Amino acid sequence: MSRQQSPPRLDHPDGEARWVRDRRWATVASADPQALLTAYDRLLVVAAHPDDECLGAGTLIADAADLGVEVTVLLLTDGEGSHPASPTVSTDEMRSRRVLEGDRALSVLAPGARVVHAGLPDGGLAARHEVVVDRVCDLLDERTLVVAPWTGDGHADHDAAGRAAAAAVAAANGGDGGSVGLAHYLVWFWHWSSPDDLPWHRLLVVDGSLGAIRRAARALDEHRTQVAPLSPAPGDERLLTDGVLAPARRGFTTLLVSDGTAPPENPSGSDDDRVASFDAMFEDGDDPWSSDSWYERRKRDLTLAVLARERYERVLDLGCSTGVLSGALAGRADHVVAVDASEPALEVARREAPETVTWVRGRAPEVVEGLDGTFDLAVLSEVAYFLTPFELWLTLGALLPRLAPGGELVLVDWRHPTERIPLDGPAVHRQVAEVCGRWASVTHVERDVLVDCYEVTS
Structure with missing residues (x-):
């Protein structure tokens, strides 16, 4: 990215909260990288400046490489216009x-x-439209997916790069629906535009794998001139603040797709498979999570200890499993709504359950949309890392409007590596912090457990 002016703030003051709460996300198609790239052998990423590729499509690039897709990144400029008022770094440097x-x-x-x-x-x-078109055309071949900045991103170079990429793809396909696909990514749009300006019907969300999320974060750190100050002097300020970086840390890539480029959504059976895996855990007994172990008992005690209030009117326990935590929360609440995707888990939970607990079967994020009323407290204990990054985004978007003013959101997660599930505890807590960081009230980190609490005031 490059800066042509020096506005006092590059990101929107409302941050990610204004995006995550928009209910139109629930209408957006989603896919995994393999589904998107099935029709292509090559991925060509067009970037106006070095770092645009990471900000707009980092996880997609990493996953494409892991899938064996041939990746080319075209950096149209060298980004020499960054920090035009720097007293320490020349344009050539x-x-x-x-x-x-x-x-x-x-x-x-x-x-x-x-x-x-x-x-x-x-x-x-x-001013160099035809030159850019030629540069893109030089790198095109059959079965190539071109990913470029959106023509309405809001930065003159980004918009121009997007227009040229679209023209190059049209020329390569000859107007007859050829094998070259086109999609656009967003960078400055997230900060400089409104949700009402987004053509929601054209969106496709591509979830990133956990490995891709980690590599995308490390790759962004390599752009030192952008993510760190050049020096303490005026004119050498950090450009990519945490607020600017937040959309790149969602864990998924948001694309605007052209006709014929978007694949079908992921098969619905994948959700059924996940629920079946939870159900299967109860085939050998009623307590697959060893709820009476020292780790589980201590984790419940930590969860109760970080709560800001002595008593709550209405509590949501999302991902309640066998309901042991739900029962403990019932001792601090007038009513608890406990949700889980597994019917065998809920069958165990209902035994000897307090009358003040209502048990609901369903999966996040969809089940949250169907809940009535508001909650003073929502607890997600070791459940969020079973969600994909986009599912976690949708879950947050559904939860936040259902928290009463000053309501608390508490996340508790295992800190160590996970296997065969979309995320891990650190990834979950980083993603939620990008959305909810302004409301942070408690952070607790130890060898095995991560706990984050937020008091949502607006």
């Missing part, structure tokens, strides 16, 4: 630094990917 940063970032994101530096003037892409 900035160009050299950012070229090197782009190469290093791609070596982390997609080892073996081809990086092409077009060397066009930073801030001058709109």
